[in-house]
Amino acid sequence: MDNQMNTSENLYGVGALFKDPNKIVKVVEKLVELGYKHWDVHSSYPLHGIPKRMRLKWSPLGYVALILGLTGTLTGLFLTWWTMSVDYPLTIGGKPWFSFPAFVPVLFELTVLLASVGTAIVMLFIIFKFPNNQHPLHDTEYINKVSVDHFGVFIEAKDELFELEKVKSLFNDFGADEIIEIAYDRNEVTFKPKVFDVKFISFLVVIAIITSSVAYLFNNKILYLPPFDFMLKQFRLGPQESSTFFADGFGMRKPPAGTVARNQEFYPFKNKPDEAGMKLVNPLLATQENLELGRNKFNTFCSPCHGWRGEGDSRLNGQFPNPPSLHSEKVRNWTDGRIYHVIMEGQNVMPSYASQLTEKERWAVILYIRSLQRALNAKQEDIQ
Numbered sequence: 001m002d003n004q005m006n007t008s009e010n011l012y013g014v015g016a017l018f019k020d021p022n023k024i025v026k027v028v029e030k031l032v033e034l035g036y037k038h039w040d041v042h043s044s045y046p047l048h049g050i051p052k053r054m055r056l057k058w059s060p061l062g063y064v065a066l067i068l069g070l071t072g073t074l075t076g077l078f079l080t081w082w083t084m085s086v087d088y089p090l091t092i093g094g095k096p097w098f099s100f101p102a103f104v105p106v107l108f109e110l111t112v113l114l115a116s117v118g119t120a121i122v123m124l125f126i127i128f129k130f131p132n133n134q135h136p137l138h139d140t141e142y143i144n145k146v147s148v149d150h151f152g153v154f155i156e157a158k159d160e161l162f163e164l165e166k167v168k169s170l171f172n173d174f175g176a177d178e179i180i181e182i183a184y185d186r187n188e189v190t191f192k193p194k195v196f197d198v199k200f201i202s203f204l205v206v207i208a209i210i211t212s213s214v215a216y217l218f219n220n221k222i223l224y225l226p227p228f229d230f231m232l233k234q235f236r237l238g239p240q241e242s243s244t245f246f247a248d249g250f251g252m253r254k255p256p257a258g259t260v261a262r263n264q265e266f267y268p269f270k271n272k273p274d275e276a277g278m279k280l281v282n283p284l285l286a287t288q289e290n291l292e293l294g295r296n297k298f299n300t301f302c303s304p305c306h307g308w309r310g311e312g313d314s315r316l317n318g319q320f321p322n323p324p325s326l327h328s329e330k331v332r333n334w335t336d337g338r339i340y341h342v343i344m345e346g347q348n349v350m351p352s353y354a355s356q357l358t359e360k361e362r363w364a365v366i367l368y369i370r371s372l373q374r375a376l377n378a379k380q381e382d383i384q
């Protein structure tokens, strides 16, 4: 160590060691009285009352924190305003876009974040000049002793009132156990800030690479979860696509036998009941089989409103307007095609039954209606 170079221009200051804390209090009072500015007290534990006697000024760090905190608030204000009412305005619960109460947590968090982290950074890098950790008192007998069982007062040579002999005799007057002169060592004299030091920068870069690759490895490899997109990517075929699933290779299938899809059928007599009545002809014969089918479908789909025998005696107990009898002169004189049209399109309050019945079933129902009409309105020749 070159601590003891001791030429006057290299002198950092003079320190006095005391075993008795009461002596220190006296020295402090004297130094304040004489008006010294650059001096300090060192102790291995807090000496209550000393800071007050030293007349220490408030640290400027509070103002730093205040300014950084306000910067955080303003940043938060701008961020919320810009994102929520300019860049991507979203109406949430009918509230205005700039809904201040909702943004208070953001402002609060940013204020605290910038104030705390920023203050720590300012302290480290600006006040303590990190990564420089050199200080003339480091590794000296003086600092070693005050960290164990001594109390120290140190006056820096840069103080305007500093005169080596005067300071030494002052310490002596107050009964110092030891007086030590401390000089800058060579490293401290030739000190340059190390923030831009190649070693330091490479150290930071290495740390950044290691942390980001560890994070990447964990998030994307070790703990990787596939995105939940199973709703998005379903196994299905688009129209006209072929498929190896079915023997015929077609992706599109015919509807299962006996089903009629809604709007699947083309009906050429839309809104043309008279034309339907004239042009449509029942293709079915009144066989036992067709009549059975017709009765089955009539009982299922028509009888709830029209009654078992089509007499208009609805079983819905007035929940739906009662339909007219199917045995009226009018319906008896209608062609099959005209009744078919009512099944296809409905009539006033009666809905269409086109999607419930296949074409064959419709005609079969009409055959059955005809047989009901004939049964309730039998002619002489029907009996013979």
Ligand code: HEC
Binding pocket: 298, 301, 302, 303, 304, 305, 306, 320, 321, 322, 323, 324, 325, 326, 328, 330, 331, 339, 342, 343, 347, 348, 349, 350, 351, 353, 365
């Ligand atoms: C939900 C009840 C309901 C069902 C089920 C129903 N209808 Fe109707 N139907 C009516 C009503 C109500 C009318 C009268 C409509 C009007 O005011 O023009 C009617 C009218 C008719 C008419 C015309 C009668 C006329 O005098 O104008 C025919 C024919 C008919 N229905 C046949 C059928 C057939 C066939 C079925 C079975 C496939 C059927 N209906 C099922 C309620 C129903």
